[in-house]
Each structure stands twice: as structure tokens, then as C-alpha cells.
Amino acid sequence: MKNQFYLYIQNLQNNITQALEEIDGKAKFKEDIWQRDEGGGGQSRVIENGDVIEKGGVNISAVHGPLPKSMQAYFKVGEVNFYACGLSLVLHPKNPMVPTVHANWRYFEMYDKSDQLIDQWFGGGLDLTPYYLFDEDAVHFHQQCKKACDAHHPNFYADFKAHCDQYFHNEHRDEARGIGGLFFDYLKANETFSIQDRYDFTTEVGNEFLNAYLPILNKRKDLPFTEAQRNWQEIRRGRYVEFNLIHDKGTLFGLKTKGRIESILMSLPPHVQWRYDHHPEKGSEEARLLSVLKNPKEWV
């Protein structure tokens, strides 16, 4: 299963980076291959200063070895070995009319001391962070999420959409990071689903990513924008940084277990602003976005 999924994310990384380079037309992904001292490593691909993508990363990694102490407590297990692989991507477009997108698909295995497999699961999802809210884009993105879910179980979309709204929440601001999408974790084999079913679902969501995001990117990337709109984008990117550094479990886990810093923090936006006590004008498009972030909507 781990080889099957690693092959899948390698191909997905190729497909996504190729499609993005074609759309950008100017910048190319730079690849960095890195090794982890304790076992495994990764291939990071980062793009910067494109015509369309201001900064983005599409990274894969496969790490293994003894489960770090901090993670033993987190998973409530003793001394075990683990294998984890996944693809993580974040794209920060230049144009404030195009939303930032994040996605991740991952697979985890745990082994006892005689290297017998004792646990395995899939996780992942995708979510959208707009600076200006085009309702039709939000509907399109969620429709693609729902389509991938509905092919596997009638409850998946509602469950994983709710989980996404709950997870990508800036508690200290009492607002969502964006307009959500899907978030799922600990998808294990059970009475209803085999581990192959979990693989099929996770990869179906992966396959839907470009269909969910590229039409939005293409539709909005050449819209005109003002300096004030660009400032708003940079201020909102500040909230993105706050979420990733304060609340995101993946980021914090990576930092505390000495993952490759530059691969983990590729998620941070290129230009960011913090202004004191900033509030958009009443009745503005900026204020409308905030009101949706305060009260997550059902889009489909």
C-alpha cells in the first residue's frame, strides 16, 4: 500500500506542477531533494515570482523510523516505528482576486518492535482562502469536493466539510481561515471500508484537485485590481500566517520534530502586512468576506 500511494503522489506532484507551470508561463518550479537523518526524505518543488503564482510549493515526502517521543504522546502509543508519506501544497497567487489554495494527501503506517504492521490510515483534504469572494467560485470548489465524496459515501461530503470548517479556524480571531473544502483523517479499514477503499477515496480527492482549483485560477488571474485590494490581500495573508504558526498541527509537528524548515514554511505567503486594529468599511466586499468567515456557509 505504501509503495502504491507513494507512486501516486509522485505522479500527482508531476501533474500539478506541470499544469501550474503551463498556466504561469513565466516561473518554473525549483526542486530540492532532502534527506532526513532518522530515515527518509522528500522532494520539495517551490515556485516564486511567477506571473500568476507569487509563491507556492508542491512537496512530497516519505519519512520513517522510530516514532519521535512527542508523537508517541500525540498518538497515545509506546515505542513503535512509523512510515508516513504525503503531498502538501500551498499556492499564493499574485492577483488578490484569486484565492490561495492548500491541499494535502497523506498515508501513515505504524509497526511494533518486530516490524509487524499494527495500524494504517489515510488523511488529507483541500481548502480555499479567498481575499475577494466570488460565490460562484466557492460553489464550484465545493461541488468538486462533493463529487469526489459522493462517489464513495453519501455522508462523506457533509462530514469532511464540517471537519474542515472546524479545523481551519483561527480561534483567537473567531473566524475561519477561508471558505473551507474537505478535511479527513484517520481513515482506517473497518467493517464498511477496506484500506483499498480508503486509498481509492483519498486518490479520488487528489485527482479532483486540479478540476477544483484551475478553473478559478484561470477565470480570475487576469482581473484588474487596485493597490488597496492588494493591501487587503496582504493583511489577510497575515491571518494565514497566524493560523499556520499558532494552530496548524502539521506545521507545529514538523517544527518540533526538526523537519526540513524550508519545506514546512514554504506555506507562508511572500508579502504580508499587519496593521493595528484594521477593519474593512461597512458594506464593502472586504466586510462581506469577513462576515462569511465568521459564519461558514453551506455552498452546495
Place this chain on the structure above:
Amino acid sequence: MKNQFYLYIQNLQNNITQALEEIDGKAKFKEDIWQRDEGGGGQSRVIENGDVIEKGGVNISAVHGPLPKSMQAYFKVGEVNFYACGLSLVLHPKNPMVPTVHANWRYFEMYDKSDQLIDQWFGGGLDLTPYYLFDEDAVHFHQQCKKACDAHHPNFYADFKAHCDQYFHNEHRDEARGIGGLFFDYLKANETFSIQDRYDFTTEVGNEFLNAYLPILNKRKDLPFTEAQRNWQEIRRGRYVEFNLIHDKGTLFGLKTKGRIESILMSLPPHVQWRYDHHPEKGSEEARLLSVLKNPKEWV
């Protein structure tokens, strides 16, 4: 003691904001008075878009009530009442030749259920974060720190300088946030010092702040700088954000206990950049700064 110290920080806030407005010449501090639901409140003073100070806050607060659950665990006490007051300041100058400065002076009391005082202590310090390193500025800043310390105990400077280097450390980057200064905490009455002695020391450090920082600000604020140097400043400000959001106990405590967000996050710089895997040129001034941040120096 609490009234004495609160009066002190009110005066100090006035002195510092007045001196900074005079030097800036353009921007004025904006005052926000806020109340805490559970007891107490504060006066935040924030300055933005000055000729000299790009963004800065000089905030005081005095809060009290039942010690929040999360703080009970932190202090290893049961259900007690508390009182805490302090002044916190962060100044982000526009010119990359001027260092960012942070300082804080605070006083804490704890009471049992019959409102008897069971503990009290002082804490605080000041530290400097340069973007370009002028050795004479670092020496001056540390000399002023040492002067305030030496008036009270021959070990204070060495101890509190070391504590500062240890505390303001971006563990995940393996580098210091800046070139340090002083950091002290839990200064309680003991065989050697009365609580009045602790007050005298803490306020002596507070009184030294303007002497430590203003000569540097005045000497560097009109130096010419290039766009590349400004970019370097914004990239390094990213490290400042990383420290405050990932490691700083005061920031995290404030966020988790629902303090006033805008007063807590006034510490974040106005314009910030994150570039992927950025490294300064070998032998450059930027590289020299990094090497000092990797290996904290003795400046006096």
C-alpha cells in the same frame, strides 16, 4: 506595591510615548482603552506610518480575577486569584539600519481564597533586534543594561543577559531573534532582597530604556538604505513573527486566555516577507549578522 508599580508604568508609558513622538515628528500614538470581562483592562498606545517608527506599541494593562485554568497548570497552583500589571513595548522602525526593540516590565500577585497575598514577583527586560549590525550600538545597549544591573548585584547582568539569549531563541531556526539584552522573571523577596529591592531594580531597568535605545535610534534613523536592504529587513521581520507566534510565552498565553488580540499582536511588524530558502551572500553584512545570531556574543 501594586499601586506603586502601576503608577510607575503609567508614568513610564507617558515618558516613552512622548519621547518617541518628538523624535518621529510626524505620527502620533493612538490610545485605546479596553476592559477585560473577567476583571481589569488596559491602555494601548499604538503608532503607525511615522517618519521614523513604521509601527510600534507601548501598552500597559492591569488585569485581575480568578487565575485561568490554563495558568493554574502553568504555575502549578490550584484555584487562586491573581493580579498582574505591566508595560509591554515593541518598536519597528522604518529604516533597516535601526534595530527593532522590545521591552517589558511586569508585576504579579497571587491570593488564596480568603484574598490573602500568597505570592508576588517582578519580571521584565529589554532586547534589541538589528537588521544591520553596528557593533558600537550593541555595545552601547548592553552597557546600559549592565549599568542598571550593576547598581543592584554584580551577578545580575551576566545572569539576565544569559537568560535573554536563552529565551529569545528561534529554536526551529537555531538562531537568536536578536542580539539580546536582559530577561528576568520570578524576582521574589528572599534572604537577600526585599520586594521593594525587586521593585527598585525593575524600575531602574525601566528608567534605563530610553537611554539604551534613543541614542541608537537617533544615530541611525537618517542613514540611506537600498531596496535590497529594505527587503532584508522584511525577511528578518519574518523571523520576528515566527518567534512571537511559535515560541513567545506571553503572546501564546494572551491568545489562549482571550486577551485583547489587537493589543497582543501589535508586536507584529507592518510589512513582512517570506522567501523560500533565502541565504545572504557569503561575506556580506547580512551574513555577518546571521553568524552573530547563531553564536550570541558578549558585548561588554
